[in-house]
Amino acid sequence: MAISVASLASSFTSLSFSSQISQKPYAVSLAHSKQFSFSLTSKIPRLVVSASVAEAPETEELETRENLLKLVKSRLPGGFAAQPIFGTGRRKSASARVVLQEGSGKIIINYRDAKEYLQGNPLWIQYVKTPLATLGYEASYDVFVKVEGGGLSGQAQAISLGIARALLKVSESHRKPLRVEGLLTRDARVVERKKVGTYSLWQHLIESDEEYYNGEYDDDYDRDPEPESDDDLSCGKAPSCRVIRKESLLAAQKEDLQRVVDLLSLKEHHARTLLIHYQWDVDKVFAIFVERGKERLYVEAGITLEEQNDNPSSDPSTEYTCEICFEDFPDEQTTLMECNHRLDRVFHSKDQ
Structure with a gap:
């Protein structure tokens, strides 16, 4: 069965389309010079499409996680704790175990590259590199880290503390430069827990606004209400401040003075000078006395040896x-x- 489209083509030789912009008809003519026929029995040529995926360029720096896992196991026989240069760091809920080995400066965290693990964040990467950069060991040691708990920010700071502590096992002379930069001090700050029965400031303000705007008034509302009595005011919430009387303050000061006098065998005016210098922190005075000695304690407070040796x-x-x-x-x-x-x-x- 053959279908001729000559008759169909002749009907489309003159077609007109109206334009909505100019409202003028445009005539479109289809010229045909040859008649062609289409047979259903003829074979339709098949269109063959072939595609090939271009292989990604090979880079020596890109290593898969499986390769890094094999590398860590081969470099750390016996696990992290069995290595000689080992350090532990903590920050918030994060805990990091760090091993240093002589190498080219690779940093592997949980069997992944440090830049990939820390999502390319420059601040977190700087936390990790600061201890090595302080001593000029950026390209001298490979760092292997196993960290868990907390977020990436806390983990990065925990790793920094672990690297600094591990560097102390390389040489005790590293303590002073690391201490100056504050890299050996653990930041013990954590998020303060929520107290039972208290509200956050934002929630308290929202509830106060709802009570103010959505309150319903009675029909017999008095335009000039009577002032509230003192009894009504006393039924509110407890004040957030506490008044310290002069008598209790003097008693507390006298007790602290007596503690310092008894422990250090000082006169009262010398003990008062110490407490004023250390902002009346008795625990701090005792801590400095134990760690640095009595002479250093007196010198920092401005008490000379002649004054303390004064014997009537x-x-x-x-x-x-x-x-x-x-x-x-x-x-x-x-x-x-x-x-x-x-x-x-x-x-x-x-x-x-």
């Missing part, structure tokens, strides 16, 4: 007031009895 009994000009006759006698003319009372020899010699 060694001063020949010291006088003693008799509790019986209320006369002043030089200290060398008195005798200290076993009951810790002083006996003035001049007065009793006169009585005899």
